[in-house]
Amino acid sequence: MKTSLKYILVILAALSSAISCKKSNMDSAVARFACKIQTKVSGSSWEAEDSVGISGVSGRRTYSNICYKTPAGSSEDFIPTGEAIYYTDSEPVKFTAYYPWKAELTAGTKYDFSVKEQSGMKQFDFLWAEATGKKEDTEPVSFVFSHKMSKLVVTLKGVNGSEYEMVKKTACGLSGLSTEGYFDRQSGKVSILKVKSDTLRAINNAENPECNTSIIRENKKDNSISYTMILPPQEFSEEQPLKFHIYVPLFQDGDPARYDIPVDLSQIQGNDDKNALQSGYQYGITLNISNTSVTTTITDIVPWISSEESSTEATM
DSSP: OHHHHHHHHHHHHHHHHHHHHHHHHHHOEEOOEEEEOSOBTTBSSOOTTOEEEEEEEETTEEEEEEEEEOSSTTOOEEEESSSOOEEOSSSOEEEEEEESOOGGGGSOOEEEEEOSOGGGGGGGOOEEEEEEEOTTOSSOEEEEOEEOSEEEEEEEEEOTTOOHHHHHHOEEEEESOOOEEEEETTTOOEEEOSSOOSOEEEESOSSOGGGSOSEEEEEGGGTEEEEEEEEOOEEOOSSSOEEEEEEEOOSSSSOOEEEEEEEOGGGSTTSTTOSEEOTTEEEEEEEEEOSSOEEEEEEEEEETTOOOOOEEEOOO
16 A cells, blocks of 8 residues: 555656646747847958857846857847757846857856957957847847947058058057956946056057957058057046057168157047047047158047048147
8 A cells, every 4th residue: 555655646746747847838938039230340240150148037047148149141040059048937038148259258247358469359349238028029039239349440541642552561559548358248348457558559560460450441542541440448638648659661771750649539529528439439540641740630430330431630
């Protein structure tokens, strides 16, 4: 009798477990995600295998830094690379997502970075978004990503008869910058280390080519070359301004001529009178190079969604 009772209890426990699992499966539903971007540093669409990290809390289940990727460059519907995210009840879930995904951030939220090697700028072109979804939704959760860093486009332009080859060989660096910090994948905030770096040589750096930007646009007809850099948002001051150091090879032999030019970004219309690089904006600086001088043209800032630039003269 005891043996029979024991078997009955085992069967009842199994049935209870099966019913519980069935109920759990009925209560849960897989979450779907669409990840939209207006631009990345390398273009205006995702590349194949681009990955984002998605986090959220559904019921008692916490999802942290779950990797989703695009199967093709034109696809906005991302798929899980392993574990999928489920709604465990009918309550709305607030999700956050960031790019580029980093496996080590599953246990933490701070993504350390250095922008000294501009050749690898894809690794610090931080995008972030948040959105809310629920089990009853028929459409995917739609993330609309925004840039959290600042984009700087430096154009070297030959004027007053300067030859294109001289412009092409001109080197340029920036000082007064903080080049290191961290990006918080949960809040989307970029924080910088307050220590200002040595000169960031990202244009024609022969000694350390890995520091050179990988995005270069040549315009021989306009006698100019544009170089794109990704920098962390930060403020500058009169005592420690953002400064350009230009090295112009005037002669075949001998050291190049050096010009040091501070730039006050508060002069740019649309920058809220701030001498700062602001998150999510593109800034343009044109350096007009001749045999005897270098002058600047500062373009209006634009939201970092296109490469269109309108210029306004600034006296330096």
